[in-house]
Amino acid sequence: MNRKKVLLGMSGGTDSSVAAMLLQEQGYDVTGITFRFYEIDENTAYLSEAAELAARLGIPHYIYDARAEFEKNIVAYFIDEYMSGRTPVPCIVCNNTFKWPLMAKVADEQGIRHIATGHYVRLMEAGGHSYLQSGVDPDKDQSFFLWGLPEILIKRMILPLGTLTKTEVREIARQRGFFQIAARKDSLGVCFCPGDYRSFLKKRLGESVFSEGFYEDESGKIIGKHKGYPFYTVGQRRGLGLNLQHPVFVKEISAQDNRVVIAPLSGMYKIRMILKSVNVIDSSDFDGRCAITCRIRYRKQNTPCRVFFISDNQAEVRFDEPVHSVAPGQAAVFYCGDRLLGGGIIVSAE
Numbered sequence: 001m002n003r004k005k006v007l008l009g010m011s012g013g014t015d016s017s018v019a020a021m022l023l024q025e026q027g028y029d030v031t032g033i034t035f036r037f038y039e040i041d042e043n044t045a046y047l048s049e050a051a052e053l054a055a056r057l058g059i060p061h062y063i064y065d066a067r068a069e070f071e072k073n074i075v076a077y078f079i080d081e082y083m084s085g086r087t088p089v090p091c092i093v094c095n096n097t098f099k100w101p102l103m104a105k106v107a108d109e110q111g112i113r114h115i116a117t118g119h120y121v122r123l124m125e126a127g128g129h130s131y132l133q134s135g136v137d138p139d140k141d142q143s144f145f146l147w148g149l150p151e152i153l154i155k156r157m158i159l160p161l162g163t164l165t166k167t168e169v170r171e172i173a174r175q176r177g178f179f180q181i182a183a184r185k186d187s188l189g190v191c192f193c194p195g196d197y198r199s200f201l202k203k204r205l206g207e208s209v210f211s212e213g214f215y216e217d218e219s220g221k222i223i224g225k226h227k228g229y230p231f232y233t234v235g236q237r238r239g240l241g242l243n244l245q246h247p248v249f250v251k252e253i254s255a256q257d258n259r260v261v262i263a264p265l266s267g268m269y270k271i272r273m274i275l276k277s278v279n280v281i282d283s284s285d286f287d288g289r290c291a292i293t294c295r296i297r298y299r300k301q302n303t304p305c306r307v308f309f310i311s312d313n314q315a316e317v318r319f320d321e322p323v324h325s326v327a328p329g330q331a332a333v334f335y336c337g338d339r340l341l342g343g344g345i346i347v348s349a350e
């Protein structure tokens, strides 16, 4: 029998390692690839961990050095966004414009049709189209990060972990005798900047790039000093260093004049927003046949909304109820139930 070939992204972590085991058991002819994206403190342990597992499973494994491209496409974007007063979404940009397209390119070069990862996301068919669907583990669902993938790529995907919980994934590794893999820590946050992004910016650009400025309230009244606009994000409440009688949030950031506007929660709500870089699987999903919801942060709830396309890649979203802390630069992701319909990047909100 001709076994189906699949290229699997192997990060050395629990998830993609278990994905390798499952794909092999499901009869796929697996090839592993590990990208070198960014190495904190020159730590390359993940490369040998991925290679060791591949050897143990008897699958070919490649290492692809993508550090220069990652720096140019993802790290530079991340820094630019903060320096422009916006809040970036590096994992989304990486998955949609970098990691998955790169995997597809490598797969094409090797004559491999299918591409797999250890993402907690499912695949589904509806109305003649292929969609992604939330993973069954609500704590691990990663569909939010993949809204920018074209259907042509989705059709090539295999996602062995979408129907599993993290606990089950660890158990699968244990049952097969891979105890270290089962116990590996979850990766936290942005891979190249797992801690505070402010220290990252200072380290990259130098302290002198940032200058203090003023906090203003909604009427333009100065109410204190801030440390430089890139160190704040819309919706931020903690760490403002303001001693006011009531809680306040960052409402607006202006890179041009180093201004940070703050407001009480009541001033933070928005009802409409404009998106760019919009990608949807089937625009007729937005014609009224689905109850559309929108999520504007990974860990935030979905809000019912209507979506109006302005052009191929621009849209206006009208929320059914006001939503607070809508940050330019962040993603807005559309669902119909747990079916991922698409998304876009927030340009502005009112």
Ligand SMILES: Nc1ncnc2c1ncn2[C@@H]1O[C@H](COP(=O)(O)OP(=O)(O)OP(=O)(O)O)[C@@H](O)[C@H]1O
Residues within 6 Å of the ligand: 008, 009, 010, 011, 012, 013, 014, 015, 016, 017, 033, 034, 035, 036, 037, 116, 117, 118, 119, 186, 187
């Ligand atoms: N450096 C890399 N090289 C190849 N594939 C990668 C790499 N980093 C991540 N991936 C793929 O993307 C998937 C999602 O990555 P992410 O970092 O979000 O997840 P994770 O839950 O930490 O996964 P893992 O436990 O496998 O590290 C991984 O399961 C893996 O298949």
